[in-house]
Amino acid sequence: MEEKLPKVFANKIENVQNNKKYYYSERDNDRSQITNNNIDKKIINKYNLNKTVQSADINKIIIDLFKSPTNVYKVKASIKINGKTITKYLIGRTNTTLITLDDEVINIADIEDINMI
Secondary structure (H helix, E strand, C coil), X not given: CCCXXXXXXXXXXXXXXXXXXXXXXXXXXXXXXXXXXXXXXXXXXXXXXXXXXXXXXXXXXXXXXXXXXXXXXXXXXXXXXXXXXXXXXXEEECCCEEEECCCXXXXXXXXXXXXXX
């Protein structure tokens, strides 16, 4: 009753290797001097990603504002744009803009800081 598979389907496993042989990390070189924060700052400065990181942080804050269980329809928020702080009721968002209760459209790229009131 015991049938053996044809040799076509039987694979031989020879010389199994671990990925550690091929893995390289900057952290492995000198752990005492390098911290996660320093590595992040080096990468941000090396590739000039300051504006991208700030934009990602603002988008995360906006998503968290609309996910809040205390707000069903509108979110009262303090928004800092070009050094000015304004208070608006936010009712929706698109990928690039925020929509307010009084039919204003605010570009997310222009926002410096946003907080829920």
